[in-house]
Amino acid sequence: MTESKFNNSPPVLFVGAGPGDPELITIKGLKALQAADVVVYAGSLVNPALLSELKPGAVAHDSAPLTLEEVIAIMSRAVAAGMRVVRLHTGDPSVYGAIQEQMEALDALGISYAVIPGVTAAFAAAAGLRQELTLPEVSQTVILTRVEGRTPVPEKEQLRRIAALGATVCLYLSVSMMEKVVEELLAGGSYTPSTPAAVVSRASWEDERIVEGTLADIAGKVSAAGISRQALIIVGEVLKARSEGVAEKSKLYDRNFEHGYRGRG
Known part of the structure; x- marks a missing residue:
């Protein structure tokens, strides 16, 4: 401009x-x-x-x-x-x-x-983790939300209801309530204690910190790290891809997949 x-x-x-x-x-x-x-x-x-x-x-x-x-x-x-x-x-x-x-x-x-517009913390956190939030056959949905605290959340958007989808969830303004976050996520029925989770504190700042674990241990790890504010929580099976690899590749660059800019052959 x-x-x-x-x-x-x-x-x-x-x-x-x-x-x-x-x-x-x-x-x-x-x-x-x-x-x-x-x-x-x-x-x-x-x-x-x-x-x-x-x-x-x-x-x-x-x-x-x-x-x-x-x-x-x-x-x-x-x-x-x-x-x-x-x-x-x-x-x-x-x-x-x-x-x-x-x-x-x-x-x-x-x-x-x-x-x-600007770059939101969820995407900076994903960059810090070097993690794609949407993977074929794993998750094609990213939810930006928060757990209920001093600011109420509509009943239909309670975290346990959202967690029932099993999608990739990015939680803002919730790291000070990690135990409640974990409890609500597990109550949804789709995630399990082994579901991977990550917390990125001050994403993209020079003092950025990353804590990784599962829903079974992430609350304790975050507490031990002394992280209580300015952090983004990411939960979902996509986080396993960094250690286990991507089972299903995107069709976008598949040699057998035709689209408007690339025909077969």
Whole structure:
């Protein structure tokens, strides 16, 4: 996004900062950040190295101690003064980003906005594990969810119900409740104590840590590692592929599989 394109964009841009590594912000997101006059960022989660990209004179506000009303007030005042605003969220703003309430508040004020997506933690964790989340004949479904804690989960989305599918599950905001996570996953009836599980702490950050095990021992391993926040949990049979190999190969590159870009022969 060039400076001129930014001038023609809505005055507020919600930007996904990526999971931690400052180089994992998108090019478009970085250019928006570099052109911003005011940035409101999630200080407890966004890598502070990204703030070095701000242009001279730009003002940054850490949203960690702020209420929704205070965040909206900062953005609306900036827009009224003709400034460009970036609301910088960790990962991708659409996943546990609490942006819907902010967008509704901006709608009420008649302030236009757009969203620039980012790399979410589940994909950074998979990269750290060097693991594909979808494998033929193993799992073709990836579920992004969380276990119920202080924030309730709809009854139909209780973890044990989701676990009944036996798909690849990526759990956010749940590592502090590992024993409950394991209990709920096993209650679904598809996973067993031998189902592989992995926990990636601070995925893509320089201090990233990975703990691997099974549902039988992952809670104890995570406790021993002292991991209690900013971690992504991945559970599913796909994790066995790294040690046992892929039994069924993808048809995409099969010499006998025809598609629009490759005929037989």
